[in-house]
Each structure stands twice: as structure tokens, then as C-alpha cells.
Amino acid sequence: MMMRGNEEKGMTFIVKTVTKLTLGFILLYGIFVGLNGHLAPGGGFSGGVIIALSLVHVMLAFGKETALKRLRPTFLRVCACAGALLFIFIVMTGLGKRAHGFLGNEIVIPVSEMLIVGFGLFAIFIALVLMTKTDGQTG
Amino acid sequence: MIEIHLILIFMIAAAIIAVAVKDLLSSVVAIGAVGIGLCMAFLVLRAPDLAMLQLVVEILSLIILIRATIRKDLPFSASGRWAFNTACTLLFLSVFLTAASIALKNMPQFGSPLMKVSKVYLDEAVPKTGALNVVAAIMLNFRALDTLGEATAVFAAVVGILAIARKRPRKDDDAR
Numbered sequence: 360m361m362m363r364g365n366e367e368k369g370m371t372f373i374v375k376t377v378t379k380l381t382l383g384f385i386l387l388y389g390i391f392v393g394l395n396g397h398l399a400p401g402g403g404f405s406g407g408v409i410i411a412l413s414l415v416h417v418m419l420a421f422g423k424e425t426a427l428k429r430l431r432p433t434f435l436r437v438c439a440c441a442g443a444l445l446f447i448f449i450v451m452t453g454l455g456k457r458a459h460g461f462l463g464n465e466i467v468i469p470v471s472e473m474l475i476v477g478f479g480l481f482a483i484f485i486a487l488v489l490m491t492k493t494d495g496q497t498g
Numbered sequence: 499m500i501e502i503h504l505i506l507i508f509m510i511a512a513a514i515i516a517v518a519v520k521d522l523l524s525s526v527v528a529i530g531a532v533g534i535g536l537c538m539a540f541l542v543l544r545a546p547d548l549a550m551l552q553l554v555v556e557i558l559s560l561i562i563l564i565r566a567t568i569r570k571d572l573p574f575s576a577s578g579r580w581a582f583n584t585a586c587t588l589l590f591l592s593v594f595l596t597a598a599s600i601a602l603k604n605m606p607q608f609g610s611p612l613m614k615v616s617k618v619y620l621d622e623a624v625p626k627t628g629a630l631n632v633v634a635a636i637m638l639n640f641r642a643l644d645t646l647g648e649a650t651a652v653f654a655a656v657v658g659i660l661a662i663a664r665k666r667p668r669k670d671d672d673a674r
Binding site: 403419484486 | 546547549550551554555557558561562565627628629630631633634635637638642643645646648649650652653655656659660663664
């Protein structure tokens with residue numbers, strides 16, 4: 360494999376610049392869709408998928424190495440597991456109802472769902488990409 | 499109503515193309531066309547939540563299919579045992595069509611569902627929860643345990659795929 364500079368990995372310069380500009384907006388839109396599920400169309404699942412799409416966007420534009428340097432797979436797994444634990448804690452203890460039903464359910468459940476779906480789906484994407492790479496080398 | 503039928507015909511044609519075409523990339527694009535058709539059907543049926551969810555999930559699955567699995571050459575053997583395969587296909591088709599024709603006679607008419615449980619939800623969702631979006635109100639309050647099951651299914655899928663597609667072996671397998 361040829362040694363290349365860090366600038367030449369991923370897509371072209373134009374795509375990288377546009378990604379830098381739009382990444383924050385896509386991430387913000389995902390959080391907006393997730394947290395505003397009770398007022399507008401959307402919900403925790405849609406918001407989580409949009410967050411995962413923004414991370415996939417970075418990975419497609421900048422290449423594997425640059426994205427994995429910032430977002431370690433261990434961090435993604437910890438986030439997804441934290442979301443699952445938060446969700447089951449809220450449901451099992453019934454704390455959502457006690458907090459007047461509004462802050463409890465409409466905020467905590469979408470947040471935990473966004474954590475599970477967003478980071479979990481991106482972790483799946485990373486796992487599949489890395490798996491194809493190792494398969495190409497060995498077989 | 500005519501829009502639904504047009505979209506359904508488009509989706510069925512795209513699904514047939516996805517199965518029949520030889521190129522793997524074309525097949526993936528045809529599957530994406532099926533998903534976009536489903537998204538438009540949700541929009542026509544006035545379900546923007548589902549349409550948005552279907553759109554984003556479709557984009558993500560399309561990216562995963564193209565980026566992560568398109569390089570694998572999936573061998574597909576169409577030769578051999580064609581008589582058995584055709585007989586099985588015809589048998590299951592007849593069984594499913596017969597069961598569906600019996601079951602669908604007892605279903606309520608399209609667009610007029612049974613409103614025994616959902617009427618209570620629709621009436622009480624907005625005053626009881628304060629959420630303007632009735633879908634989210636039902637999902638997060640009356641059906642919160644259902645949402646828990648959905649999130650559990652997603653989390654189980656994530657953990658399962660991460661366990662299968664892990665790069666390094668476990669510590670027990672290091673000795674080999």
C-alpha cells in the first residue's frame with residue numbers, strides 16, 4: 360500500500376470543506392428532531408439515525424483513520440450501553456412519571472434512544488467497514 | 499387512492515428488478531427505490547413521522563450496503579434442485595395466499611380501523627401529556643414499555659453485530 364499524506368485520504372478537498380461546514384448543522388438537526396418529538400414529526404429513533412448519518416458523513420469524507428482517531432469504537436460502545444442502561448433505569452424505576460410526565464418521559468426516553476440508535480448504528484457501520492478490510496487482506 | 503396504487507406498483511417493480519438484476523450495485527439501488535416508494539406512501543397516507551424515519555433509515559442502510567458490503571462477491575447458485583425450489587415456492591405461495599384470502603376478509607376496511615383502543619389514546623393524549631404530536635405522546639407515555647422493547651431489540655442487534663464482526667479475537671482464543 361502506498362504511503363500517502365493525511366490530506367489525500369478520503370474524498371476530494373471540496374467534499375472535505377463542505378463536510379466541515381455542514382457537520383454541525385446535521386448533528387444539530389438530529390438532536391433537534393430527537394428532542395422535539397413531542398412537538399414536531401420525529402422522535403428519538405429518527406434523531407439517532409440522523410446523528411449516526413452525520414458521523415458516517417465524516418467517515419466517508421475524511422477516510423477511516425481520521426474518523427477513528429476522533430471517535431474510538433470503545434467510546435461508541437460505551438455511549439450505546441449508557442443509553443440502554445439509562446432507558447431501562449428510567450422504565451424500571453418509574454422516575455419518568457414522577458417528574459411530572461413531561462421532563463421525564465419526553466426528554467429522557469428520546470435521549471437514551473438517540474444514544475442507543477446513533478452510536479450503535481455508527482458502531483455497526485465501523486465494524487462492517489473494518490471487517491471488509493481485514494477480509495480483503497487475509498482472503 | 500390512486501397514488502397509493504401507483505406507488506405500490508412502482509415498489510413491486512423495483513423489488514422485482516432488485517431480485518432479477520445481475521449487478522449487485524444495481525440491486526442495492528433498486529432496494530433503495532423500494533424504500534423511497536414506501537416513504538412516499540407514508541407521506542400520501544399523512545404519516546410524516548414514519549416518512550421521516552423511513553427516509554433516514556433507508557439512506558443509512560443504503561450507505562451501509564454500498565460502502566461495507568458491496569465489495570464482497572456473494573456467490574449465488576441458481577443451478578441444481580430447481581424442481582424442488584420451484585415446488586417449495588409454489589407450495590408456500592399457495593399456502594400464504596389462501597391464509598391471506600381467509601384472514602383479509604375479516605379485516606376492517608382500509609382507512610377505517612377499529613377504534614376501540616386507539617380512540618381513547620387519541621382523545622386523551624393531548625390533554626393528559628401536553629404533547630402536540632400524538633404519535634410521540636402515545637409512544638412515550640401510553641406505550642413506553644413498547645418503546646423499551648423496540649430499543650432493546652435495536653440494542654440487541656447492535657451488540658450481536660459487534661460480537662460477530664469483531665476484529666480481534668477474544669482473550670480465550672488467543673492461545674489457539
